Amino acid sequence: MKKFLYTSVLVVAAACSAKDADKSTELKQLEAERDQLKTEQAKLSEKIQDLDEKILAAGGESAGLKATLVTTKKVEPSQFDHYFEVQGSLEAEKNVTMTAEIAGVVKRINVQEGQRVSQGQSILELDRATIDQNLAEIKEAKELARFVFEKQEKLWKQNIGSELQYRQAKSNYESMQTKYEQLQIMRNKSFIPAPFSGVVEDIMPKLGEMVNPGFPVVRIVNLDRLEVKAQLSEGYLGKVKYGSRVTVFFPSIGKEYDAKIVKIGSSINASGRTFEVAASISNAGKDLLPNMVAKMKVRDYENEEALVVPSTAILQDINGNSFVYLVQKGKELPRVKKLPVKIGLTYNNQTEIISGLLGSEEIVIEGVRSINDGDNISIAKK
Secondary structure, three states: OHHHHHHHHHHHHHHHHHHHHHHHHHHHHHHHHHHHHHHHHHHHHHHHHHHHHHHHHOOOOOOOOOOEEEEEEEOOEEEEEEEEEEEEEEEEEEEEEEEOOOOEEEEEEOOOOOOEEOOOOEEEEEOOHHHHHHHHHHHHHHHHHHHHHHHHHHHHHOOOOOHHHHHHHHHHHHHHHHHHHHHHHHHHHOEEEOOOOEEEEEEOOOOOOEEOOOOEEEEEEEEEEEEEEEEEEHHHEOOEOOOOEEEEEEOOOOEEEEEEEEEEOOOOOOOOOEEEEEEEEEOOOOOOOOOOEEEEEEEEEEEEEEEEEEHHHOEEOOOOOEEEEEEEOOOOOOEEEEEEOEEEEEEOOEEEEEEOOOOOOEEEEEOHHHOOOOOEEEEOOO
16 A cells, blocks of 8 residues: 555656646747847837938938927037126217306307307307407507507617617507407407307307306207216226227117227225216217116127027036037937036027037037937927
């Protein structure tokens, strides 16, 4: 009985061993078949990707390969200017209030307010009747003094008469001559001419009114050239130089003008810690008027060989580091690569790249937020 049981166990064990061997063989066959299929799959995927790239490059569509449409730009050295903006006011370069130099009654006003005048044109005249009367009297006295002096001079040369008589005659003649010249100057000052061409802005006295020396009589403004004056923070001292280019915008008329710095203050305002600058503007079209509000953009930095890219092309990673997407040409379809850069100043939506670019790269400038490092791209035709 025991022998029978032992034999039965051996038969069962042999059967199980044969069954396990069959399973092991089957598993190996399955794994081999799987590995073969994987190899074929890899080859097919590579071939499909290659076909996808060719289809996209030819302008077709493929579901197997995605490519984001972007716009690119080749980065090349160019001029970059940076400006800061301040508010200023407009003033005429030539804006003069003329005053009377002698006392007198206003006899004639030759112009009207708002009238254009030329340099030297008579604006206003004071009564000169008293001066003319005194001139006539002094002229007669001067002629008599001249006659006496000439007679005494001839006698003196002939050793006739005294030296005292000669010197008295000479002194009297010279005194009359001086008084006559002074009256001539006073007479000329009774005419008030325009010191330059411009527009008569104000006429202060009325006809027949008495004016005294220093009394304001007329204001003349020349609008051909104007100045925009502004107060700049002390921090800009040294950054703004004589002759620096500026642009000036006038909101009231919606126009912008090119100008340049012609004056820089030589002292700092103690209360506001500012200094004054002035820029000269041509007003050929006569669109500008004194006291208009102006927005002055002053250039404080320039680089003739700057590498500049649109500010929207620059992104930041989670650490705050700036980068751009560099275009890399693939076998059939271009891809992008994340390229760290160091940025400088930004103006008018353009940013200077200080380092990271050499100046011949092509970068993505539109569509940057729709791509990631290593993505395929389709470049829009320009």
